[in-house]
Amino acid sequence: MAVENFPALKVVANGSTFDVLVEMAQSAAKAQPHKNSSFTRLAIHSAGVYTSGQLGSVVRYCPSLFEIIIEVKVGFTDTDLFCLTSLKNLQILKLVFHQQSNNGREITFDKGLVPVLKVIGSSLKVLYLSYFQFVDIWTIVKFCPNLMALAFENQCQSLSVLSEKEVIELRNEKGRVYFKDLKVLRCGYNLSNDILFDLLSSPLLESVDIDFCDALTDDLLQNVMANGFLKNLKLLRIESCRLVTKQGLDELAIKENIFKKLSIYFCEKVTGDNVFEWQKIACDQNWELNIDFKSFGNEHININV
Template sequence: MEKLENSEGIRVCINENLTDDELRAILSKLKTDKDKEGFGLVCKRWLHLQSTERKKLCARAGPLMLKKMAARFTHLIELDLSQSSSRSFFPGVTDSDLAVVAHGFDCLQILKLQNCVTDAGMVALGNGLSYLQSLDISHCRKVTDKGLEAIAKGCNLRSLNLAGCKFITDKLLQSLAENCSSLEELGLQGCNKITDMGLAILVNGCRQIKSLDVSKCNNVGNAGVSSVSKACSSYLLTFRLLDCYKIGDDSIFSLAQSCKNLETLVIGGCRDISDESLKSLVLACNHSLKYLRMDWCLNVSDTSLSCVLSQCRSLEALDIGCCEEITDMAFRNIGSEGFESRLKFLRVSNCPKITVSGIGVLLEACKSLEYLDVRSCPNVTKVSCYQAGLQFPDCCKVNFTGSLSELDAVVDIFL
């Protein structure tokens, strides 16, 4: 290593004069990953320090490589071993891999394992990772209650994503209630064996839940939502109920009565929800509600939508796609309460009664609009907007064409 001159003109070697703590202080000042990697290329000592200070790692590795990583990255907090369902690698993450993770990465707090692993691996993690706070095993279709009960008992979970884990039942929710009182986020999308009874048991022990996703859970209805809203009233910020066809007005009235701080609500596909309950929710959460997805709510009309647009001061994103009764009248009172609309994302796709006139009113009030979806709106086309002289904000992307089944990854904030 090159020697530098000190203030007295004497040439000194950095490695002979700087302690490990001083080098770590230098490393902490580097902002980018590229700079930190460059730090580790100076010499073996600096590489060792850079490795031991690394907190996050995304990898594809078998047991041998994982052991080497565990020896090198001794203070790792976050590890991502998940694989894409479309580009999976064989054999993927195995139970023996997870045994290495459980014994080698003992400081781990965040672990992502989407599309892989089984119960045996979950048991190993539960027995070895006592500091684990966040676990994402979405779409791990072989995992059952048995493996996850070991996680609930052995880890200090605050966040758990089980989306697509079709074998999960109310039995696991009971185990979470008994062992994970600090649980704040739970994703149960597509877990069809979950019932209202399970949710009631869950929130009896887990009363600090901030985010709950029970989308596409066909056995969840008004009773389950009511249990959650009452037990978690002070904490609940995000509730996703996409395509829960048993959800109706009773659920929304319950949320309105108990959850005054709700920021995100997804009720797309809940076709029994009507104007009256939605208006009650808006009046209760008008200062907090930021994201509202209510596509395919066929009983919703201009009355409730006008209330949403005129009352929700913090609203940033709204999806009313396929609400066929919505007309231009829904936009007439937007911003009428004397506040400037913060709306950035709006989907009105497949709303046949909305015209260019309504979009014009919208543009006048929503100066912050960044994305507007008007696909399959026969009265709102690129040509008709041009002929009407509509001026869209420079930063606004307008989606006039394309299939309604196509997801826009850039703005699909609801899923």
């Protein structure tokens, strides 16, 4: 009723919205003249069975989409994604798991998403790729230079659609900032030191979330900060980063800047004593700082200074 009776409607937050839009799109396609929806944001949590082609019909019916969140489930294909290239206003794209997903085998990064990024990547501001177990960061750097937020899991250069020469040029381009507008970053796992350094060198970073990453070391953090980066960082969350210690985190935790929250989970070289030391310094300096700490021994410390 809402979709039918409110022509200026832009957002409906409901788990069945996509299924309703599929029906509306099919009816609109038969009508003369064709009618379009004014929807700008769409979360695809398909309640029913997804049939290949449904996304395309909805995209044609909603040409003004600004944000799309897709819970990828059985039935989605690489071909389905290509319809996104017609969305000239799309700035936010999130691909996440649906409980009915077939272990990440519905769509692929290189054959499904990359052809989309080639066309509309430069207009994207937010790209969350938790659906894919592996992505290629160099492809994202090449086609999505204007990102403000990026989240991905593992790096795998074999998925790159770039030539070896293009990747080498990207790696060796001195003075280049890969994401000059990036404010939010979530990454980790098998990142190399040079890739993590380049990502953390995005000058506007405000929030960083790093998981299971041996590339995160004291030397790397100190090197990043010595080069003048992480000055805008407000939030840092690290989990299971086994090589970083208090020494590497000191400058962030006790430097008089805009840093607000430090979350450390299961990082074996950081201790509760370190947390209390940071707390004392923050109290003495009258800084606003929240520290959330969990260790393998079920120790949980949450401190607001």
